[in-house]
Amino acid sequence: MKSIKDKIIWITGASSGIGEELSYQLNEQGCKLIISARREKELNRVKNNCTAPKNVSVLPLDLGNFEQLENMPEKAVSFYGKIDILINNGGISQRSLITDTKFEVYQQMMNINYLGTIKLTMQTLPYFTRQKSGHFVTVTSLMGKFSSPYRSGYCGAKHALHGFFDSLRMEHEKDGIDVTLICPGFIQTNIAKNALTGDGSLQKKEDDATKNGITAHQCAKEIIRAVEKKKFEAYIGGKEKYGVYLKRFFPNLLHKTVLKSSVR
Template identity: 65%
Template sequence: MTFDNKVIWITGASSGIGKALALELSKQQCKLILSSRREHILQEVKNECQQPENVKILTLDLADYKNMTSVAAKAISLFGNIDILINNGGISQRSLIIDTDIEVDKKLMDIDYLGTIALSKAVLPHFISLKNGHFVTVTSLMGKFSSPYRSAYCGAKHALHGFFDALRLEHDKDNIKVTMICPGFVNTNVARNALIGDGSSQNEQDTATENGLDVNVFAKRMLKAIKKEKFEAYIGKSEILGVYLKRFFPKLLHKVVLKSQVR
């Protein structure tokens, strides 16, 4: 698979992984739709792209998941079609279960899960009509195993795997692909923006995130996985071993995570 002449829609494109993907893809012969809540930041990202004439911006709030049909229609109208939807937008969380208000759990599910699947369901009829399409969803290693301080985040990310595994099965006949991207620690602002128990932002960096994979290296590896149309890709450093420990030695993983004291 090649990105040449493809129309690629990226959510969460104003910073972090989404911005890195946009800048990397702008070097290729494809058209981009960049979405997030902040139009002025998207415009800055567009201006940094190598071929800004091939980039359109479309504001999007994943929390407004009941209005995704109209947003998807606008996106399709920008270039006439969409070939790849990269579901990258979302938020994280850093708080103990006992300290986390239920509204924080709801917000994570509204944005990370319902917002993402509502947007994907809005695009799905277009992919079916084309008999082609590719959903790429950025979840997390926390969608495969869990960690303290991330209960709501883990719940939402696990749910995404359940939904998109079903979508892949239902629409194999329509030539629709699904790739789940599971990052480990990536050096972005995801920890700073993470919600704590009362719903406010953490506003500080995690040591593990600070020492995580460079976001530009991550973007290159992610695009390779998309080109190969992988079902799942685990991208990070040694933390990706947790996926295999969970599968074969779950009690050992439990002990390893407890000893790691990760926040």
């Protein structure tokens, strides 16, 4: 296992939650960071809260703005001359039944959670290929391995990420490029409050499963450990992470277990 110390790491979705906590822990470990999200003010707050803010560069971006993403890797590389790791962490969630969800909400979920991440990855890939090294770390979800009610759009986008990045790993292993898929379960962040409802408005309220999940601090620690080990996939959370194995070996039991749960 190689230490992540001194790596140059680009993190999307760094203004809150898992991305914010990753920024703090990686900065403490001596990494140089490029932190991205839509809200520049929040990015500057995260930078100023880091142990060594001089090693943090702010690069605002919107994953839903595909045209803007085209020159983002060039800007990211300009800060320190290279990128060792891109952590694709930006995204949004959803809480609504399929029959109550507008098609436009599904479009937004795919544009931000899937297509925006793919666009940024494709623009970064030539840099990694030329330097014969690089590591794509993509934060998907346990919902990218199995599904639950009220999250159809979110699950669909997260499942799609697995399909794309598994292919990328196979195609570019020869170029020294690694791919790690991070699958968190319930983490104490604002993901539920910021989830889209069926009409596209924010849910604006917490749910018990998220509130009782593991801390973002613990999640970030486990992500860093998985990156250092260059794992293909890492499942992070409480007992919900065992749903991955139920899905594989006992899919009918998983179906019944999820339906009986109070998760919404």
